[in-house]
Amino acid sequence: MKPNLDILQLVQDVDWVVGSFIASPNGELLVYSMPSEFGEDELARTASRLTSIVRCAELCGLGVEQCDFSFSRYQLVVSRCAAGMLAVLVEAPVSRRALSMATRLVLRELPELVTALSNRAPPASAALQKRPAERAASPVPR
Amino acid sequence: MSNRFMNNTASRGAATPAALEMSAGVQRDLADLIRHAARSGGRHAYRVVAPGATGHIFFDTGRVIHAEFGEDCGLRAVNEMLRSGAVASERASGGWPAQATLHLSPELLLSLTERDMSRVVRKVDLPLEPPPLPEPFGGEPAELVAPVHRAAVYSPDGYPPAVYPSAVPPASPQAAAARSSSRDSGIVHTGATRAAAAASKRPASGIMPKLGSAAVAPASAPASDIVPPAAKAPPAASAPSTSPNSSALAKARPSAGSAALSTRGQRSSAAAIVRAREPRARASVAARAPRVAAAPSAPAPAPPSISPVPPRADSQPTTMVRITPRGELLAARGKNAEQVAEAAAFIHGLATAIAADLGRRARANVHLSGNGMSLLVARSEVNDIAAALGATDRVSSLLKKVGLE
Numbered sequence: 001m002k003p004n005l006d007i008l009q010l011v012q013d014v015d016w017v018v019g020s021f022i023a024s025p026n027g028e029l030l031v032y033s034m035p036s037e038f039g040e041d042e043l044a045r046t047a048s049r050l051t052s053i054v055r056c057a058e059l060c061g062l063g064v065e066q067c068d069f070s071f072s073r074y075q076l077v078v079s080r081c082a083a084g085m086l087a088v089l090v091e092a093p094v095s096r097r098a099l100s101m102a103t104r105l106v107l108r109e110l111p112e113l114v115t116a117l118s119n120r121a122p123p124a125s126a127a128l129q130k131r132p133a134e135r136a137a138s139p140v141p142r
Numbered sequence: 143m144s145n146r147f148m149n150n151t152a153s154r155g156a157a158t159p160a161a162l163e164m165s166a167g168v169q170r171d172l173a174d175l176i177r178h179a180a181r182s183g184g185r186h187a188y189r190v191v192a193p194g195a196t197g198h199i200f201f202d203t204g205r206v207i208h209a210e211f212g213e214d215c216g217l218r219a220v221n222e223m224l225r226s227g228a229v230a231s232e233r234a235s236g237g238w239p240a241q242a243t244l245h246l247s248p249e250l251l252l253s254l255t256e257r258d259m260s261r262v263v264r265k266v267d268l269p270l271e272p273p274p275l276p277e278p279f280g281g282e283p284a285e286l287v288a289p290v291h292r293a294a295v296y297s298p299d300g301y302p303p304a305v306y307p308s309a310v311p312p313a314s315p316q317a318a319a320a321r322s323s324s325r326d327s328g329i330v331h332t333g334a335t336r337a338a339a340a341a342s343k344r345p346a347s348g349i350m351p352k353l354g355s356a357a358v359a360p361a362s363a364p365a366s367d368i369v370p371p372a373a374k375a376p377p378a379a380s381a382p383s384t385s386p387n388s389s390a391l392a393k394a395r396p397s398a399g400s401a402a403l404s405t406r407g408q409r410s411s412a413a414a415i416v417r418a419r420e421p422r423a424r425a426s427v428a429a430r431a432p433r434v435a436a437a438p439s440a441p442a443p444a445p446p447s448i449s450p451v452p453p454r455a456d457s458q459p460t461t462m463v464r465i466t467p468r469g470e471l472l473a474a475r476g477k478n479a480e481q482v483a484e485a486a487a488f489i490h491g492l493a494t495a496i497a498a499d500l501g502r503r504a505r506a507n508v509h510l511s512g513n514g515m516s517l518l519v520a521r522s523e524v525n526d527i528a529a530a531l532g533a534t535d536r537v538s539s540l541l542k543k544v545g546l547e
């Protein structure tokens with residue numbers, strides 16, 4: 001089953017969305033759609049750190065569903081589900097309602113996407129699931 | 143109080159201008175000091191003394207940024223200092239407040255405190271027996287307005303004093319008609335309540351009239367209301383004392399209270415709207431909805447924005463901590479504060495690293511939420527790391543401050 005990698009296009013179509021990526025529950029970067037100024041290494045570290053932050057909050061008794069970061073011009077909006085997390089980098093004027101709807105649509109497809117990515121044939125799945133340094137495939141086309 | 147806000151950083155600032163110099167043993171008028179400080183830069187701190195209390199006041203680039211006086215701080219402390227005639231006795235040495243509690247210019251600060259000092263004191267000792275009415279009974283309703291209410295001084299909670307004329311004159315038919323029509327329109331009268339109080343010569347409790355209608359209601363009480371409520375009051379007459387209770391309370395409360403209610407109501411309804419978008423959050427909204435509906439027994443009025451808020455007694459208070467960038471605990475309150483402080487330090491570090499990786503070396507503020515609870519970690523204006531863990535609707539004001547609402 002071919003994973004629907006265009007799912008991130010749902011989020012990209014929202015105005016003022018800079019980019020987005022999907023990570024597994026373990027913090028592994030799976031799919032991303034970001035401008036070239038954001039390297040894969042940075043995104044992979046970010047995904048891992050997000051997972052650590054979520055685990056830290058869970059230790060405080062908080063069941064994390066949503067995680068928002070604000071740093072100057074950008075905001076990183078992270079939504080979690082059992083299958084993984086979707087992180088969307090936006091600028092301030094973004095429509096929160098539109099973003100929320102797009103996020104829900106992506107999260108709805110996330111379990112199938114993650115399953116498909118994990119069940120793919122080794123070369124393609126390796127290209128998508130392995131760490132950025134080992135990956136030969138290009139990111140999701142915008 | 144002072145220890146909570148002070149850090150160990152010694153006050154620093156430019157050379158003290160001549161206007162702010164304090165010779166040893168010389169006391170200086172506080173208002174004069176504030177005005178002169180407006181023309182100077184740097185940081186200055188002074189010890190303030192008054193009969194029965196002492197405090198400190200802190201200036202930064204000409205503005206008062208913090209004040210402590212007795213048990214008060216901030217604007218309240220400045221107000222008390224000026225009210226008590228406190229004087230600045232000497233320059234203070236030691237810690238500088240970790241957080242500014244005032245952001246007002248000296249002129250505005252003094253004007254606010256002067257206005258406060260000239261305000262009529264709200265709590266007064268009322269006579270045991272009200273003064274007699276000036277006119278004999280039988281006049282027009284307007285003439286029978288009890289002077290007590292017109293000149294009423296309200297108790298600190300905003301309700302009119304529970305003192306009523308010892309006898310209520312018989313009302314004219316016009317007054318009775320006006321009263322019934324106003325009752326139908328939703329304005330709550332306490333005719334039955336007040337009449338019962340008048341009959342028994344004891345203060346009435348429960349519903350208080352709306353401030354605007356207070357001057358008219360007592361005079362328009364019909365003669366038939368001068369009976370105990372259980373004896374003769376018709377159901378319609380007694381209804382105002384029970385069913386529109388909430389609306390009466392909502393309307394009769396002081397503006398700050400009703401604003402707080404409406405604000406909290408709006409906040410809860412706004413939070414419900416935002417959360418309803420999330421698929422999993424719907425369950426949390428549904429779980430919370432019965433709690434809102436089961437709030438105080440009084441029926442909620444039509445606009446949802448002013449529906450009663452569930453009592454806070456059963457909800458966990460927000461845990462709040464402040465730590466330095468190096469992890470030293472500055473202030474803490476609530477359960478598991480130590481753990482929250484550790485989480486705040488850890489999360490802040492990771493958030494800063496994420497911001498750096500994404501090309502934005504800036505203060506990173508983080509908000510994690512789920513099931514109606516939130517954890518907020520933010521960098522304060524004075525470079526402390528502040529964290530709050532509690533119900534999302536309670537930290538919404540903090541979220542607004544850091545731009546994460």
